[in-house]
Amino acid sequence: MIMSKWHKKGNRILAALLIAVIFILSAAISEKQAFAAESEDYILDGTVRVPIPKTYVLKKVINNIGSAGKETGYLKKPGDIFINSQGYIFITDTGNNRIIKMTKEGTTLNIFKGPKQKPLNSPGGVFADDDGNMYIADTGNGRIVHLSAGGEFVEEFVKPDSNLFESTFTFQPTKVCISPTGYIYSIGNQSVMLMDAYNRFRGFWGQTNVGFNIVEALVRKFASNQQKKYIVKRNPAAFINIAMDEQGMTYVTTADATEGEIKKLNSVGENIYRKYGSVSNSLNLFNLDFLTKMNMTDKTFVYGERFDDDGKPIKPYFVDLAVDKAGNVSAIERNTCKIYQYDQEGNLLTVFGGKGDQKGSFDLPSSIAVDNDGNIYELDMSKNNIQIFEPTDFIKLVHQAVKMYSEGNYDAAYNVWNKVLKIDENYDMAHTGIAKTFYKQKRYKESMQEYVYANDRNGYSMAYTKYRHDIFRQYFGLIVLGIISVIIFFSLAIKFLKKMARNALTEFRMLNPNRMRLANLFKLSIATLFHPIEAFDYVKSSRHKLNYMPSIIILLLVVAVRIFYIYTVHYPLADIDIKDANIVLEVVKLILPIITWVVASFAITAILDGESTFGEIFVVTSFCMIPYLLINIPLPVLSNVFARSESTLYGFILNATNIWILILIFLSVKNMNNFSIGKTIGVCILSVATMALLWAITLLIFVLVGELYLFILGLVREVQMILL
Incomplete structure (x- = not known):
């Protein structure tokens, strides 16, 4: 019962x-x-999405272009949308082989099928000039068709004659653009071809640099002609779409993940927009950058995003972009189905849209355009419709502030940015805008503070350099006196440490203490800085009298110094953001390599007839960390004098310290085991490999224990279900 x-x-x-x-x-x-x-609008702080007020709202959806005689009123796989200076909308209705001309309200004015003798065949792109003349990328017919504003055939541009074309080259333009000087830019075969008004080839324009590859160079140098036929050619990143602003500047979307997927190209095809980096064209066998490079935390910047809404990795694929009259660049990305908007410096202003079936979301976006009122038009190849988005007051304020700053009206821009902050105090771009305004007004200290709010370390460093210059000029005499005092202090400190090291070695040499007291070992650890071989000899000769407490204290001091460094280093030179600092992780990152090195080194030296014991290796390894303490205690304090522009010197100090530690470790292995230099190198390599193996085994055990836990948990649940 x-x-x-x-x-x-x-x-x-x-x-x-x-x-x-x-x-x-x-x-x-x-x-x-x-x-x-209903996806939120947001900006990005690295990879973190930061919600912002609504920036664009859906104004209208055009699903039907209206009755047009025998022509269907529905779009079929539309490929491109363009709005000319008159405000007329031109759509390439690719699946229906036609061009549609509409008002910006969505009223159809005309439908063009091309010349009767050779009608349009799968047109991919359209461009219309100020008078309404149309240039159509007639992809299926392999040509560019010029129609008048009324739709009459004017001329066509076909594959130009040139000896530069390979025999397999085909002319199938998918997008077209006409410059103010009359040159024709067309995208086809993943490149941009430039032609003049006489159908003459003027070159491939804006090609991405593929860089220098030594392996490929050697293969091409020594391979036979037959072997060269099978070498895969490295092609530059593909061009996807092209657009021009009112000034005739050219913008393109590409698949270039090295320099950036969105580019602004000048008259000679050079990218002058914000870049990720650059490609090297030379071989430098004596590259010593590793001596000066340092890890500095900063906002990670990419065009678009590298993960979708579900956290799956993606590669941004911007199908189109449009530039409004203020120079703001809106680009639509196919994987996320979102619109990313940037200013002229490449700063992200907003992200909106998203994948879905409901209004305001996209399914397979194919093109984007913007009218003179700032409304954004999105063309969808799957939904076969046009969605019109209207800017909100919030994003209008942002655009207004950006424009005022670019025009040099800094006071007005400051006032508008403050209005933006009243709406959203976490909008980073507003803090950046105010910081730039303060900088232009020579209010450098206030500019630095705003850059901190915006988490912009490069901007902070730029303002700090100017602020430091003003301070130097104002207090030049005191600063010179301070520098002299610091130099004298460090000179005396080094002399003191040398004397302490010399006294410690003398004490061991003359007195040969029977017991290694804490003070003796601390003094001996200091001697490692100046006389490492002799210090290691005394550790080796006193193996039965070793006291491990000083080594433990040294490692604890290493951890303490690392924490001190994180919280005191100058803001632009920090290698980790304070708010992201994890003390436990920092301890593991410091101590785990030291402990695994001791274990791995002991294992390898024991196998290879080494003389050192586990305790000796632990003691001398801890002694090798003394340079870390010596440098990293004063360095974060002194870092407050450095800006990012001096990171080369600062990085050299940090890297030289690490090299110093590695040299001491190498000498300890050699001296403690009486190995030759060649054997010591081999032992060190094997020890590092053993460390990696130990980490891999530990990770494997961790994963297996986790799987075992889940298996037992599932088994227990099954038993519970059976019993119940």
């Missing part, structure tokens, strides 16, 4: 838990669906 009651009670509890789980899962699914239904 009692068991029956407990059984019923257990069933009720289980049922309640089951209902709770179902409720939680339902809520989570509903939340995910709600996110998909």
Whole structure:
């Protein structure tokens, strides 16, 4: 009877838990669906999405272009949308082989099919000049067609004659653009071809640099002609789309993940927009950059995003971009189905849109355009419609502030940015804008503070350099006196340490103490800085009298110094953001390599007839960390004098310290085991490999224990279900 009651009670509890789980899962699914239904606008702080007020709202959806005689009123796989200076909309209705001309309200004015003798065939792109003349990338017919504003055939541009074309080259333009000087830019075969008004080839324009590859150079140098035929050619990153602003500057979207997927090209095809980096064209066998490079935390910048809404990795693929009259660049990305908007410096202003079936979301976006009022038009190849988005007051303020700053109206820009902050105090671009305004007004200290709010370390460093210059000029005499005092202090400190090291070695040499006291070992560790071989000899000769407490204290001091460094180093030179600092992780990053080195080194030296014991290796390894303490205690304090522009010198100090430590470790292995230099190198390599093996085994054990835990947990649940 009692068991029956407990059984019923257990069933009720289980049922309640089951209902709770179902409720939680339902809520989570509903939340995910709600996110998909109405995605927030946001900006990016690295990879973190920061919500911002709504920037664009759906104004209108055009699903039907209206009746047009025998022509269907529905779009079919439309490929391109263009708005000329008159405000007329031109659409390449690719699937229906036609061009549609509309008002910006969506009223169809005309439909063009091309010349009767050779009508359009799968047109990919369209461009219209100020008078309404149309230039159409007639992809299926392999030509560019010029039609008048009324649709009459004017001329066509076909594959130009040139000896530079390979025999396999085909002319199939997918996008077209006409410069103010009359040159024709067309995208086809993943490149931009430049032609003049006489159908003459003027070259491939804006090609991405593929850089120098030594392996490829050697293969091409020594391979036979037959072997060269099978060498895969490295092609530059493909061009996807092209657009021009009112000044005739050219913007392109590419698949270039090295320099940047979005580019602004000048008259000679050079990218002058914000870049990730550059490609090297030379071989430098004596590259010593590793001596000066240092790890500095900063905002990671990419065009678009590297992960979708579900956290899956993606490669941005911007199908199109448009530039408004203020110079703001809006680009639409196909994987996330979102519109990313940037200013003229490549700063992200907003992200909106998203994948979905509801209004305001996209399915397979193919093109984007912007009118004179700042409205954004999105063309969808799957939904076969046009969605028009209207800017909100918030993003209008942002655009206004950006424009005022670019025009040199800094006071007005400052006032507008403050209005933006009243709406959203976490909008980084507003803090950046105010910081730039302060900088132009020579209010450098206030500029530095705003750059901190914006988490912009490069901007902070730029303002700090000017602020430091003003301070130097104002207090030049005191600063010179301070520099002299610092030099004298460090000179005396080094002399003191040398004397301490010399006294320690003398004490060991003359007195040969029977017991290694704490003070003796601390003094001996200092001697490692100046006389490492002699210090290691005394450790080796005193192996039965070693005291491990000083070594433990040294490692604890290493951890303490690392924490001190994190919280005191100058803001632009920090290698980790304070708010992201994890003390436990920092301890593991410091101590784990030291401990695994001791274990691995002991194992290898024992196998190879080494003489050192585990305790000796632990002691001398801890002694080798003394340079870390010596340098990293004063360095973060002194770093407050450095800006990022002096990071080369600062990085050299840090890297030289690490090299110093490695040299001491190498000498300790050699001296403690009486190895030759060649054997010491081999032992060090094997020890590092053993360290990697130990980490791999530990990780494998961790994964297996986790899997075992999940298996046992599942087994217990199965048993519980059977019993209940």
